[in-house]
Amino acid sequence: MVASDVIVVKFGGSCISSGADLRRAALMVKKVAAEGKRPVVVVSALKGVTNQLIKVADDATRGRVSPQEKDSIVSLGEVVSARVMAAALRSIGVDAVEVDPYSEYWPVFTDDVFGDANPVLELTRKAVDERIRPLLSMGVVPVVCGFLGLTVDGRVTTLGRGGSDTTAVLLGACLGASEVVLVKDVGGVLTGDPRVLKGYSKLDVLDARETFILASSGAKVIHAKALRFKPEEVNIRIVGFNEGDILAGGTLIVGACQPEVEVSAYEKPILAVTVIGERAASPEAFSKLMMAVREAKAELVSVALEPLSMTLYVSDGEANILEALHGKVMEEELGKALTCSSKLAMITLKGAGKVEGKEVSRILSEEGVGFHSILTLSSGVRIFVSWDEKERVLQKIERIVNPVRRFGR
Structure with missing residues (x-):
């Protein structure tokens, strides 16, 4: 069942690189809430932070950091983003709470494949129902760390590169959101790579199966893994950070992906x-x-x-x-x-x-x-x-x- 007023908004690291960017993002979320929506915010680490953390860990250990240790270290990028974003929202009058793996509200549970973990759907859905829905009912905006998970015994995991897309679509599916909005550095899915083509244009609507093929073939429009969690009734909208209105425009991805395995x-x-x-x-x-x-x-x-x-x-x-x-x-x-x-x-x-x-x-x-x-x-x-x-x-x-x-x- 779709909750028409619930919307998941994800801000990727490609478009947030500073405190000023996070404040702009917070103002966008405030506008969404003012229009009668109940937003759940998902944030990536600031641009370049994940790579910096990986380099620091590798340099300090001479490459001997374990996958579990690396996930714990890398997770700090998203933790910082979520806490700053929540603070930014509160500073402009929006009741918000950061939701990271160390929070009592954390909803995403995974297996223990560190570096490329897979969500445990039953546990995640139960946690969303018990922890995230009550926050929305109280008018609180949850700001959730993208890319991260937690094993049942409390160890931090990561969902693989591009995992914040997976977090957003997964939460949208569990909540029955009317839409999942992925805010990126481009204003939608293009007909070709603008770095090598001149006559490209933006697609207004794209089928989820077509998007899956594009993503699986290397197009950086959305993480292919994320599309596996897309129910037919939950649309995904890809919009640009500089577009202004994140509830319109961009490219709308419709239908069920159904990877058909x-x-x-x-x-x-x-x-x-x-x-x-x-x-x-x-x-x-x-x-x-x-x-x-x-x-x-x-x-x-x-x-x-x-x-x-x-x-x-x-x-x-x-x-x-x-x-x-x-x-x-x-x-x-x-x-x-x-x-x-x-x-x-x-x-x-x-x-x-x-x-x-x-x-x-x-x-x-x-x-x-x-x-x-x-x-x-x-x-x-x-x-x-x-x-x-x-x-x-x-x-x-x-x-x-x-x-x-x-x-x-």
């Missing part, structure tokens, strides 16, 4: 058979091994080729298929030896602007789940894990790649 598991256990040798990855070897698979009445579900090996992923008939493949390899001299791993589950991820194998590896490592192999497809990724881990891995991957589906109330 289809997560599925093959219904039967899989046997992975790897054949090694110089001929193992040849077309001739593949053809003859396929014949052996068919003769054993097994089903080939995937294959992986390396310069000196071929791995066949097959279902059913373990004993028969092993005997058949071993016999064929030795008889036809297709390889030197074979090895196998049994009772594997095959999980397939399709779409999503190409989910990357390294991202899947990180998810599994975070969960403490070992995996047999990961294959990258033209349309997605296939992961092979222990059959006993199938359901747990499925739930974990679904939560990460399709978080917006979990926003139903």
Whole structure:
């Protein structure tokens, strides 16, 4: 359900670099509140501060600062911005409170992947309902640190570069805000990069899926991760800091992003058979091994080729298929030896602007789940894990790649 008077306004580090900028931002927020809106403000660190903090930490430790320590240090940039912004708002008569990870009002909870944490949606929604909504009901403007999160045991995390966009869209989704306004150094999404093109123009409206593709392809219009949290009913407006009216103009991003990651598991256990040798990855070897698979009445579900090996992923008939493949390899001299791993589950991820194998590896490592192999497809990724881990891995991957589906109330 959309709350028509709730609006989330995020000021990025690209457009706030001084106390004067923060005061200008505060005056914009006051104007929004005067028009009957209940704003939630999200702020980034001042321009350049995050890089300065990273350099200081790296220089002081000679690069030996841990990811957890670095997140704690880097977070101070947003903490300062939030506290100064809240003070600026109070100085012009707006009741405001800073909301940082050390505050009793903090709402964003994440996993413990330091440097690129993912929100834990259930905990975040509950915290927003219990901590942020009451502030809005009392007429208080919460000024929330963007980019930051907190683990359930109280350790500060960061959401990855551009994470303040994620914070704003996430809060907008949890609050059912009518709009999330991202205030940047440009007045909207342009038809091309103004640094290399002359005939560019601003787009008034853009579909969320189109925006996701742009962002995933390197356009710095919005952090791609943020769009995964956008419900259909919550619009995003990208406006320029120098535009004046942040409730109009700019580029309006509409519709649900729905990265369209289809997560599925093959219904039967899989046997992975790897054949090694110089001929193992040849077309001739593949053809003859396929014949052996068919003769054993097994089903080939995937294959992986390396310069000196071929791995066949097959279902059913373990004993028969092993005997058949071993016999064929030795008889036809297709390889030197074979090895196998049994009772594997095959999980397939399709779409999503190409989910990357390294991202899947990180998810599994975070969960403490070992995996047999990961294959990258033209349309997605296939992961092979222990059959006993199938359901747990499925739930974990679904939560990460399709978080917006979990926003139903």
